Amino acid sequence: MIGNHMHSVTFGRALGLGVAVALAISVVPTAGAVAAKAPVRLFLAASSTDGAAFDFDEYVDGDVAVQVTNSAKAGVDVDDARDLKYFWTIKPFAASAAVVRVPATGTAVQTDDVLGKFAVPVPQGQASGTYTLTAAISAGKSGSALVTGVTRALKVGNAVSTFADASPLRAEPGTTRTLKGSLKLEDGTGLAGRLIDLGITRGTVGSDLDADAGFVPIAGDPVQDTLQVATLPTGEFSALLADPTEDGQGSELGDVIHAATATTPDIGNAGATPVSLAVDYVWNTTSPRGTSATIYPLGGGTPGESFSSALEITAPDDTFDADPAPGMQGDQDTDRDPVAGQVYAITLDHGFFTTGHGPLPSVVGTPAGDLEQLGTTLTGITGPDGQIPFKVGMARDAGFDDDGNVTATVTALVGGVTQTRSAVWDSTNPLNGRVSVALSAESEQDNPVDPTVSGDSVNYDVLALDQFGNRAGRHLIELAYTGDIDNWDYSDDSKLSDFTAASDIWLTSFDPATITATGTWEDAPTELYIDAAGSSQAGTDIAGDATSASFYNVDFDASTFTLTSSATDVVRVGTAVTQTVRVVDQLGNPVRGYEVDFFRYGPDKVSGEALDTGTTNARGEASYTFIGTKLGRALVTATVTDGLGSQELNVAVRFGSAVTARLVAGKGGKGADRLTVTAASVAPGTRVELYRVVSGIHTRVAVGKLGGSGKAQFTIKDRNANAYTSYVALVRSTPKTVADYSGTARIR
Known part of the structure; x- marks a missing residue:
């Protein structure tokens, strides 16, 4: 807690916020203080042991003080009858918070000093923010020296430790890199010169037999488990983090770096919450020499099903030191070694990665195949076996609409190695079939439809689909028609669905009517959930769809x-x-x-x-x-x-008659542009419009008429001094003449 002791006094005319005040004081020379002859000009200097910014936890009584000094900035003692009067203004870091004055009115007083140095307590229980101290010395005996008051702004708050890198930090095995962090207040002000204790907890995963990463004071030095560093003036700190280079270099996963504030001499401990940063020494942009990536075969299937596969990453045999015996490297077999700690990315151009099942619990009687989707990219780090199992699924894809087939390509990127494998999907035998009877595209209609003029035909697409809307190809759809079918015609009683864009059936009515076309797939396949655990069973059912056409007579x-x-x-x-x-x-x-x-x-x-x-x-x-x-x-x-x-x-x-308009620029000058429009004398009285042209935009600036000689003259105010101005003229049409634009005239 922050210590505090204040007495309220009246803040008189001689003391004001931010104003230099002159007060008389008696000067008493003392050991360590410079004697001053009265009257002289003296000053106040405010100091903070903790610096211009500090954490609440670092403050103790006496850390902030005001010293009486002379012009040489040497301390000067004062008469014990002289007191320090002061107040604080606190502007919180939070923009919405109000400014606080402590005390709310008047001033606090400090009566005790040591050789002219007054300890000033910082207010406690207040918000983090900028704390501005305003202080002055009370009046002394007549004829005493004049004293200039002082103000001092300090940043006070709760410091936060952070690492600059996101967690987990990834570094290549056998490398040294700079670890950065900071200790700052809430507004971003750094705490300078603070000690930070760094430590490491080593992980137990990876191909490195002995996890040995740590801190090094200088690159190449032996690693250390702990290291103490000091913050820079910006509040930032740094250290070298190293994974020693060795034969059979392996990966090191699961390391955790810890940072905690330590007690800094003369300042204290900011007490910031310790922070951690996970560190993995893995192969990211590179791979061990000879690394290969293999994707297991994917096969083929139906949308709604999933394929299982795996990516396996291996390096040549005995690449890694797997023998704990000193001087011995490798293993007892001749197989390629799995690469543990390799960063990978697996992408898919059609479909999605999946868990292989739908939402659980599943609902009995609803269609199976609604697989959980994990996106089209998988990223991560390989484990000890160097394998990444995955599953791929498929739902709606426009690629099925032309032939019922879609080829999905899985691509694995491992360091500098790329591998691909394809899965072939076929929608012709769906898990769950359904029917669509829908208006054909406008390009397939002969005339406007929906509604349709009596006697015109309406064209429809009759489709067998899967549950996702993919075309299922050649399946027999029975057709039936109901409604006002007294005077009508149609094309088909059944249709074999297909993949073509052309319409499949048509119908018409010769009278105003509404006719409904219904398509039925008698033995549509089904795959329905039979319990809440995701189990399903295949079967068949009747699937159908209907749509209606309306016909009307033209009035x-x-x-x-x-x-x-x-x-x-x-x-x-x-x-x-x-x-x-x-x-x-x-x-x-x-x-x-x-x-x-x-x-x-x-x-x-x-x-x-x-x-x-x-x-x-x-x-x-x-x-x-x-x-x-x-x-x-x-x-x-x-x-x-x-x-x-x-x-x-x-x-x-x-x-x-055709009229040719001509625009002639006269001699400019005296702030005016003079122009003459001429046209055939067969059009006297014709309206003429003059336009100024700027950046292709025509702005009308004057209107006139052709005289008997076929001319119209204009005088326009010059708006651009000696620069050129462009004009065009429009001679309007008359009952006997045609309108015409002139060419462009430029005048300066």
């Missing part, structure tokens, strides 16, 4: 008819123009088969007969194209009929 009066022209403005004489009729029914679907007659009046002489006749296509469209050979207006009329009702539509097209 001519509720349909929407439009006639549009490719000419959205006045076009030049001789231009081909296309008029398009589009019809959509009451549901927004295009209507095909309606008869459309096109009539035109102008600009040239035409008869009153229909100039073109057609029918709406699958997009609900019919078009008519003509070329205007004279100036003037053409009125196009289209009549649309279904044989009973009729709809008339009109659109106008204007043909005009």
Whole structure:
């Protein structure tokens, strides 16, 4: 606990927070203190035995003090009637916590000093944070020396020891590396000069007969079980961790490094919670010379099943020292040696690694095959036998959809060695079969469907699937149809499922109706759980699926008819123009088969007969194209009929003379850009728009009209001094002329 003793006094005008105060004191020369002649300027200096940052556990009474000094920073004694007045301001490390003042009002007082040195207790029971001391000497007799007050900020909290490396730390056998850590307060402030005791507990796993890793003061020195180091000014510490190099170098697994704070002379012990770091001396990016990786065969099977295999990693015989007798290396056989302590990675490009069973307890009567998935990558370190057993499984994979087969490749990466092995999966005989009757893709439909116009057909895919949705191939699916089937037609009573993308069946109704198509797989295979322990039993059952198609009649009066022209403005004489009729029914679907007659009046002489006749296509469209050979207006009329009702539509097209717009930049100056637009004199009064162009963006800056001479002049404020500005002009269309853009003009 932090010792503390404070007396509350009134904080007068002569003492203020962070302000240098001048107070009179009597100076009494003493042994070890420098006598000062009054009146002189004296100062206060705050000190901390524990440094600018320390742990609560390191503090004892007297660690923080304020010394009266002269200009030479030598200690000066004071009259015993003089007291030190002070207070603390505590700003917690936690951003949301409020600042605390101790005492809350006024000041605390310290009456005792030793040769002008006052011990100042640090407040106890407060939060970790920045503790700022503000102190001054009380007033003395008239004519005494002036004293400048002092403030001192300290970081106080609970220190935490950490290692820089993640656990477990992996190092290559027979190597030396730097181990790093730190001792810091909660805000990251390091505690400097603290002693840290390091120790090692050696593991018992690996191919090294004698676990012998440890600390070395200097690379090449004999290893030690313990080592004491000191923190740097940043609070960080380091040590050399070594695994001695030896013949038959083996791996060393399960070592644990410990770090604990020790008692630092004149400071104390921060008492931080000891930390540990697991260390494995293993082969990571390399392998022992001659290492090979072997993956056992995987075989083949059905999605929902699992394959068992193993990765075995070995090195040439007698690679490792397996004989405890001094000077003897190797073993009694001629077999290759298992590599213990080899880092491996096993990946899978299709499917997943699995435990080989589904969730437990299993539910009786539900489909088996829902294997627990462990992802597509396994990583770890080999054990004493150098083997890594694993299982692979398969669920949904789009690769089955074209032929029912997927080849999954297992790849093992061991140091610099790579090995692969493949598993072949086949979905044609599923564990649990099911049926899907579903709308074919839009590309397989002849017309809009769902709902469908009476008389149009709807195409469906009829599929045999496994429980994951993979196609199961050629299985007989019986088909039945129910609903409004008084006036209808269909394609098939049964279908042999396949792997093709083409639709399988179609049906239609010639009247508004709803018809349901049902597909049934009479002897679909099953594999169902029979207990809660994951046991399953094979069998067969009826599997089926159904979907419904709706048909409707087009309502001519509720349909929407439009006639549009490719000419959205006045076009030049001789231009081909296309008029398009589009019809959509009451549901927004295009209507095909309606008869459309096109009539035109102008600009040239035409008869009153229909100039073109057609029918709406699958997009609900019919078009008519003509070329205007004279100036003037053409009125196009289209009549649309279904044989009973009729709809008339009109659109106008204007043909005009071509106009060439030119933009000429005048001489700039006096803050203005002057430009002239010219066009054919056949278009007086035509609207002209001037645009400034910056980075391809057109901004309209002025609007005018062509005069009788075919010119329009503009004066625009210059906004960029001597830099160039780009402009373009647009001469709008008139009933007799075509719009035209000018080229770009640049002016400075």
